[in-house]
Amino acid sequence: MFKTLFEPRAGKVTFAGSVGEALGLLDDGAPQVILLDDATLRQDEDALAAIATLRAKAGAATLALLGPAGLADEREALERAGIDKVIVKPIARDELLITLFDKPSAALLVSAAA
Numbered sequence: 711m712f713k714t715l716f717e718p719r720a721g722k723v724t725f726a727g728s729v730g731e732a733l734g735l736l737d738d739g740a741p742q743v744i745l746l747d748d749a750t751l752r753q754d755e756d757a758l759a760a761i762a763t764l765r766a767k768a769g770a771a772t773l774a775l776l777g778p779a780g781l782a783d784e785r786e787a788l789e790r791a792g793i794d795k796v797i798v799k800p801i802a803r804d805e806l807l808i809t810l811f812d813k814p815s816a817a818l819l820v821s822a823a824a
Contacts, residue, residue, distance in 0.1 A: 719811045728753060729760040733767055740769035743810050748777025758791040765792025774810055
């Protein structure tokens with residue numbers, strides 16, 4: 711679902727099953743946006759340290775974290791660690807695209823068709 715949703719805006723979309731795997735993928739160059747799932751991030755013993763390591767290696771990429779409403783309570787600590795955007799689920803498709811890329815899917819379809 712994310713691949714189909716993001717590719718028109720992001721181009722190449724790559725998935726990682728862990729922060730460690732994501733760090734390895736960054737060896738090929740930093741992407742424009744890195745979207746982390748809270749459940750994947752929490753697999754790491756120290757999520758905040760993992761974020762800081764990812765932030766250091768990700769360059770200017772936007773780091774976004776998608777997770778449950780409880781993330782809002784952790785926003786300050788997450789941002790200090792390096793998260794740029796905390797996104798609370800559930801979120802509508804267009805709202806997610808606007809949050810990550812500043813464009814809804816309809817705008818993407820029009821520009822892709824042109």
